[in-house]
Amino acid sequence: MEIIFIRHGQGEHTLDIPKSFQIKHPSLTSNGIKQVKLLKNTLPLTNTDIIFISPLRRTLQTAYIWSRNVDCQKIVSPLVSPRMFPLLPNKNTLPCDKLLGIETIKKEFPTFELDMNASLDLWANGINILPENKFIDAGKEFIAACKLLHKEKIYIVSHDGTITSYRQLISGEKLTRADFPPETGWVQVSC
Template sequence: MIFIRHGQGEHTLNLPESLHLSHPSLTIKGMNQAKNLRSTLPLTSEDVLIVSPTLRTLQTAAIWSENMECKRVVHPLVSPRIFPARSDAATLPCDESLDPARLQDEFTSFVPPPNLAASLWTTGINVLSEDKFNLLAEEFIDYCRNLQSEKIHIVTHDGTITSYRQKISGCRFTREDFLQETESFRLMVE
């Protein structure tokens, strides 16, 4: 599993006010970062690309995978996640998922996995407790195992990546361990 942080989004340009933007797009810099993934992490037709249901992650994945016939999946179990988890946290507008109708309309090559609870599309994993997240993380890891692909690329968010790194490795991480825009981290899952 190769986790990739999305390209620069509009929500990072004027903190903290910009965190209240609804469905922020990639910036010009973010679009260029996504294009650069074509050479730094080239995709093949054998690869699977799993993407968070936010505009900036879908834009990153769409630019990166343009003209590539890999399998594309949009999955709420890699949606934004606050790290570290806090019981008093709330999802900010910049971290809300696109609704399924908009996903189907704008990102037709990205398909959702079958048989997911409808609530996951609206609530995501952003403010779940560690215990609830860990249960869903196991479900997602099993989903990835069943894909039987050599490489699974997951375009997601800094907190989500760090949460999965912590879950899979058993190590403790902090916000200091966040990846930068379009950086990647490989995790082996047996």
Template sequence: MELVFIRHGQEEHTLFPPESLHITDPGLTEAGRLQAISLQKQFPLSETDLIISSPLRRTLQTAQIWSEGTCCEKVVSPLVSPRMFPQNPEWAALPCDNLLPKEKVKEEFNDFFIEEQFGEWWSKGINKSSEQVFASIAKRFLNRCKQTGKERIYIISHDGTITSYRQYMTGRKLSRNDFPKEIGDLKINF
């Protein structure tokens, strides 16, 4: 099975930091929308493909724009929501990383299936979970991916989350220098 992690397109909250990092529920910029469209050529989708998206507007918009006109399966999971990297218990989560409530996802992104079985993570997300807790989350998520029977799964997520999964899966110590860029991808055979 091949997992393809893709970082979402350019988002509104990174245009004018640090003030813009406090925007709640930021979406994609126009450049981010164009980046999402570019995924259609870079990674053409079919009905056999599965996209798993983080439950934030910018990741859902990236997945929605990219998959427009295809009948691929789309799932929303809190197990790929924003995650601080590296972890520091003294840091606070930013408003731009608050998960959309399931009701809002159902209302605005109704072509996505919501993974209800991870209820505890819908309320708090994985942003500040310890390394030990994250290892348990990662194991659970990867097992869930295996159970799909899909040959390739696309995961639309965030730089810290992607780097956390990469570090967990490869066993290599990574840093913020290893973050993927906007619409950057990382392929891992699992």
């Protein structure tokens, strides 16, 4: 199975760092929307594809624009929500990385499914500051569940730290922030 990780388009939270990290539920910028529209040509989707999406507005918007007019399966999961990389002790999740609530997702993205196999704790807090051993366990379970879907490839729309954390988990290689993909950049990993 191939997993293709895609980083979301440019978000409002990146325009005036570090002040903009305080924006709660930032959207894509107009540049981010343009970046995502280019994805339709770079990585065209089919009706048989599956996309897992982080429950943040910018990733949901990325998946929505990218998959417009394609009747593929879109599943929102806290298991691909933001993850601090590297994980720093005693840090908190920034306002820009707080998950949207389930009811908000249902209202704003009614055609997206919710991963209700994920615990309510994950839906509340995500994986951002989950201790490394717990992330490894949850990540392995998520990858195993993806394999049970019996697809040749699965797309995941997520965040730079999350993508790098999963790449490190799957490959066993030691990665750094220098390995972060750019906005709407993508990385293919074999499982």
